[in-house]
Every structure is written in C-alpha cells, then in structure tokens.
Amino acid sequence: MKNILVVGAAWVGDAILSQPLLALLRRHAGAGRLDVLAPRWTHGVLQRMPEVDQIIDLPFAHGELNLRARWRLGRSLRSAAYDQALVLPNSLKSALIPWFAGIPRRTGYIGEQRRGLLNDARRLDRESHPLMVQRFLALGDPENPMSAAPPQPRLRVNTEHQARLLESLGLNRERPIAIFCPGAEYGPAKRWPVAHFAAVGRRWIEDGWQIWVMGSARDRDVGASLIDQLGPSFRHLLCGATGLEDAVDLMALGQRVVANDSGLMHMAAALDRPTVAIFGSSSPQFTPPLSAAAHVVRLDLPCSPCFERTCPLGHLRCLTELTPEVVMAHFSTRLHEPAGS
Numbered sequence: 001m002k003n004i005l006v007v008g009a010a011w012v013g014d015a016i017l018s019q020p021l022l023a024l025l026r027r028h029a030g031a032g033r034l035d036v037l038a039p040r041w042t043h044g045v046l047q048r049m050p051e052v053d054q055i056i057d058l059p060f061a062h063g064e065l066n067l068r069a070r071w072r073l074g075r076s077l078r079s080a081a082y083d084q085a086l087v088l089p090n091s092l093k094s095a096l097i098p099w100f101a102g103i104p105r106r107t108g109y110i111g112e113q114r115r116g117l118l119n120d121a122r123r124l125d126r127e128s129h130p131l132m133v134q135r136f137l138a139l140g141d142p143e144n145p146m147s148a149a150p151p152q153p154r155l156r157v158n159t160e161h162q163a164r165l166l167e168s169l170g171l172n173r174e175r176p177i178a179i180f181c182p183g184a185e186y187g188p189a190k191r192w193p194v195a196h197f198a199a200v201g202r203r204w205i206e207d208g209w210q211i212w213v214m215g216s217a218r219d220r221d222v223g224a225s226l227i228d229q230l231g232p233s234f235r236h237l238l239c240g241a242t243g244l245e246d247a248v249d250l251m252a253l254g255q256r257v258v259a260n261d262s263g264l265m266h267m268a269a270a271l272d273r274p275t276v277a278i279f280g281s282s283s284p285q286f287t288p289p290l291s292a293a294a295h296v297v298r299l300d301l302p303c304s305p306c307f308e309r310t311c312p313l314g315h316l317r318c319l320t321e322l323t324p325e326v327v328m329a330h331f332s333t334r335l336h337e338p339a340g341s
Contacts, residue, residue, distance in 0.1 A: 001029070001030040001031050001032040002028070002029055002030070002032045002083040002084060003029070003032045003033040003034075003035075003080065003081060003082045003083050003084075004025050004028070004029050004032065004033070004034050004035070004082065004083065004084050004085070004086065005035050005036075005037060005056075005077070005080070005082045005084070005085045005086075005098065005101075005103060006018070006021075006022065006025070006034070006035070006036045006037070006085070006086050006088065007037050007038075007058075007085060007086070007087040007088060007089065007094050007095075007097065007098065007108075008036045008037060008038030008039075008042060008046065008058075008088060009038070009042065009088050009089060010039055010042075010062060010089055011042070011263065012041065012042055012045060012244065012262075012263030012264075012266070012267075013262060013263040013265070013266040013287060014088070014132065014287075015038065015042040015045050015046060015263075016045050016153050016155070016263065016266040016267060016270050017132050017133045017136065017153055017266060017287065017290075018088060018133075018136050018153075019049050019051070019153040019154060019155070019270065020133055020136070020137055020150070020151040020152075020153055021086075021088075021133075021136040021137050021139065021140050022034065022036070022049055022051040022052060023051050023151075023154075024137060024140045024141060025051070025086070025140050026051040028140070028141075032083075033053045033054070033080070033082075034051060034052060034053050035052070035053055035054040035055070035056055035080070035082075036052050036054075036055050036056065037056045037057075037058050037077075037097065038055060038056070038057075038058055039057075039058045039059075039060070040057055040058075040059070041244070042244075043055050043057075043244070043245075044243055044244025044245035044246075044247065044248065045155060045244055045245075045248065045263075045267065047245050048155040048156045048157075048158075048245065048248050049154075049155065049156070050156055056077075058073075058097075059073075060093075065093050067096070070093065070096045070097050070100065071096075071100050073097055073100070074096065074097040074098070074099065074100020074101040074102075075100055075101070077097070077101040077103075078101050078102055080101075082098075082101065082103045083103075083104060083105065084103065084104070084105040084106075084107060084120075085098035085101070085103040085105070085106050085107065086107045086108065086139050086140065087106065087107065087108035087118065088108075088136060088139070090108070090109055090111035090112060091111070091112050091114075092112040092113060092114040092117070094108075095108055095114045095117040095118055096117060098117075099117045105119065105120050106118045106119050106120060107120040107121075107122065107139055108120075108121065108122070108139065109121070109122050109123070109124045109135070109139070110122065110123055110124070111124075122138070122139065122142065125138075130285060130286065131150055131285075131286060131287070131288070132286055132287050133150045133151070133153070133290060134150055137150070137151075150290060151290075152269070152270070152272075152290045152291055153266065153269070153270040153290060154270055155248050155267065155270045155271055156248075157248060157249055157252045157271070158249055159249075161245075161246075161249055162249035162250070162252065162253070165242070165246055165249055165250060169236075169238070169241065169242075170236075171212070171236060171250075173253065174210075175208055175209055175210040175234060176208065176209050176210070176255045176256075177209070177210055177212055177253050177254050177255055177256075178201070178204050178209045178210070178211050178212070178254065178255065178256040178257070178258070179211075179212045179213075179214055179250075179251060179254035179256070179257045179258075179259075179268070179273075180197050180200075180201060180211055180212070180213050180214070180226065180257075180258050180259075181213075181214050181215060181257065181258070181259035181260060181262060181264040181265065181268075182194060182197050182213065182215065182219065182222050182223060182226050182260065183215035183216065183218065183219030183222055183223070183239070183260065183262060183264075184260040184261060184262045185216070185218060185262070185263075186261075186262075186282070186309055187281075187308070187309025187310055188309070188310055188311075188316075189280055189281035189306070189308050189309055189310050189311050189316065189318075189319075190260050190261050190262070190279075190280050190281055190282055190309075191222070191260055191280070191319070192258075192260055192278045192280070192319050192322065193319060193320055194222060194225050194226045194229065195229065196319075196320075196322070196323070196324045196327075197226050197258065198226055198229035198230055199324040200258060200324045200327055200328055201226070201229075201230045201235065202229075202230060202231060203324075203328065204256075205230065205231065205233070205234050205235070209234070209256070210234040210235065210236070211230060211234065211235040211236070212235075212236050212238055212250065212254070213226055213227055213235065213236065213237050213238060213239060214238045214239065214242075214247060214250065214251070214264060215238075215239035215240070215264065216239065216240060217239065217240030218240075219239040219240070220237075220239040220240045222239075223237050223238075223239035224237060224239075238250065247264065247267065248267060248271070251264070251267050251268055251271055251273060252271045252273070254268065254273045255273075255274065256273075256274055256275075256331055257273045257274065257275040257276070258275070258276050258278070258327060259275060259276075259277055259278065260277075260278050260280075261277060261278065261279050261280070261282045261284075261287070265277045265289050265294075266287075266289060266290075268289070268291075268294065269289035269290055269291035269293070269294045270290075270291070272291050272292075272293045273291075273293060273294075274293045274294075274331065275289060275291070275293060275294040275295070276294075276295055276297055276327050276330050276331070277289045277294055277295070277296050277297070278297055278298070278319070278322065278327070279296055279297070279298040279305070280298070280304065280305075280316070280318040280319040280322075281304060281305055281306050281307055281308050281309075281311070281318065282305055282307060283305040283307070284296045284298065295330050297322060297326060297327060297330065298318070298322070299317070299318050299321060299322050301317060301318050303317075303318070304318040
C-alpha cells in the first residue's frame with residue numbers, strides 16, 4: 001500500500017492520455033491514495049476517472065513560475081505523506097512542488113535542468129516509446145515492455161447528469177446526433193476550415209441528422225460561424241455552454257464525431273465514439289486518438305507535419321485540400337456506427 005501524487009498534464013488531451021497510467025498506479029497503490037495535482041481546466045476529465053481519489057488544484061497559468069506560491073503549495077502537501085510523486089510534464093517548474101513537499105521518491109523524465117529535483121530521474125527512450133501514452137506508462141512501470149497496441153484511455157459517463165443536461169440545454173435524441181469540434185486551442189494550423197465542416201453538416205442534416213457544435217468558450221466565435229453556415233434548423237451551439245465534465249456526458253451521445261486534433265478528439269476516442277480525427281500541422285505519430293472507432297485523416301504533404309500554430313507557407317493546404325467528401329466517405333465505408341448509441 002502506498003500513497004501516490006501525480007503531477008498531471010497541462011492540456012486536456014494529454015490529461016486524457018494519462019488515464020491508462022492512473023489505472024496502472026491504482027493497482028500499485030492498493031488501498032493507498034492516488035491524488036492528481038493538475039490545472040483547473042483539466043479537472044473535468046480527471047473527475048471522470050474512477051482511479052483518482054482527489055484532484056488538487058494547481059493554480060498557475062501556462063508558463064507561470066510563481067516560486068513562492070509553489071513553495072507554499074508544496075509545504076501544504078507534506079502532511080499527506082506521499083510515498084512517491086510522478087511528474088508528467090517535462091518542465092523544471094512542474095518538479096518543484098514534489099521537492100518542496102519532501103516526497104521521498106520523485107519520478108520523472110530528465111529535462112530542463114531538473115535532475116536535482118528528481119531522485120528517480122529516467123532517460124526517455126523515444127524510439128521504444130513513440131507515443132505519449134507509452135511514455136506515461138513507462139514512468140509507472142519501466143520494466144513492462146510496451147505492447148504493439150497501447151491501452152485505450154477510458155472516461156466514465158454519468159447518465160443521470162446526462163439526462164439533466166439534455167433537459168437544461170433544450171437538447172433531444174429524436175434525430176441521430178453528429179458532433180462537430182471545430183476548435184483547436186493550439187492555433188489555426190490545426191483547424192479544418194469552417195466551410196468544410198458546414199458542407200458536411202448540411203448534407204447530414206438533409207439525411208436526417210442533427211449537429212451539435214462543441215468546444216470551449218474560446219471556440220465560440222468559430223462555432224457561431226459554423227452554426228450560421230449550417231442553416232436555421234437541427235443544429236445547436238454548445239461552445240462555452242458546458243463545463244468539461246458536461247462535455248463528457250454529451251460527447252457520449254454522439255453517433256458521429258468530426259474533430260480537429262484537440263482535447264475533444266481524445267475525449268471522443270476515450271468514449272469509443274465513431275470519429276474522424278483531422279490532422280493538419282500536427283502528427284498522429286505521437287498523440288493519435290486511441291480507439292478502434294476513430295480514424296485519422298491527413299494529406300501527408302511534404303511540408304507537414306510542421307507543428308506550427310499558423311501555416312509558415314501561408315497556404316494551409318494540409319487542411320484546405322482535405323475535402324468534405326473525404327471525411328463523409330470514412331463514415332460510409334470504414335466507421336461502424338452503433339445503432340441507438
């Protein structure tokens with residue numbers, strides 16, 4: 001029995017990809033505690049992981065050091081008597097709090113001159129562990145070789161909360177539900193054109209579907225633009241209208257999902273929704289959607305993946321030339337859609 005603290009990932013998608021590690025640690029911890037220290041914007045998905053005993057708020061913005069506040073937070077955790085901390089981000093600042101907390105074993109990958117803060121510092125084998133989910137798992141069990149098929153992240157659905165959401169948001173299941181996720185916080189080089197989403201949506205509405213447009217409050221403008229292009233009926237703008245935990249329950253109702261490479265893409269995969277995942281400037285070789293129900297579409301141009309937030313060549317061909325017909329074809333020929341799901 002041991003008490004474990006995980007310093008969680010700073011992005012929603014990465015937090016979802018950490019779930020297999022948390023399941024592994026739950027088995028190792030036995031009857032001990034498994035707590036996650038994570039930024040508030042990831043709490044919604046962590047709340048849907050039954051392996052986690054407590055979520056501790058990490059009250060810092062992306063890139064913020066605030067050394068004094070980190071010292072105070074670390075000191076406040078000393079009474080929890082953690083036996084081990086696993087630090088998922090590779091930054092120096094992410095390793096400070098376990099050190100301030102005096103946790104006896106502090107595990108993480110070598111990086112950003114933080115070796116002195118980690119007394120169980122690991123060297124990352126990028127060739128053996130090409131996927132982020134594999135790298136997380138290796139921190140929990142370095143002796144266990146990675147299988148060809150990494151474990152799929154899983155999120156729990158609250159059906160009672162789901163029913164309340166449908167009522168409060170004025171949603172129904174009278175028509176089959178297609179969910180569009182047109183945002184991507186990283187930047188426009190990861191966003192499929194709104195006009196392409198709209199072309200797919202209009203066709204599906206004609207075929208009897210309804211469209212739910214999901215995303216954060218930051219995606220509301222792009223979501224509103226998409227809603228305007230879809231026409232007056234059978235579409236719902238949900239960007240910014242729900243919390244992340246709510247989004248899990250709504251996503252679980254989607255019978256088709258079209259998503260950019262984003263946290264919502266990983267959420268759909270963790271819920272086994274039939275999904276087309278669109279990749280532009282990023283690569284599915286590191287953080288693909290881990291579900292047999294998800295299929296990646298990309299053009300694989302010579303200039304991609306460039307991993308830039310905006311297209312450095314100014315043409316965005318990796319996304320503009322990926323046509324609506326390509327996306328629709330995947331649902332008709334490759335993706336199984338569970339009836340009545």
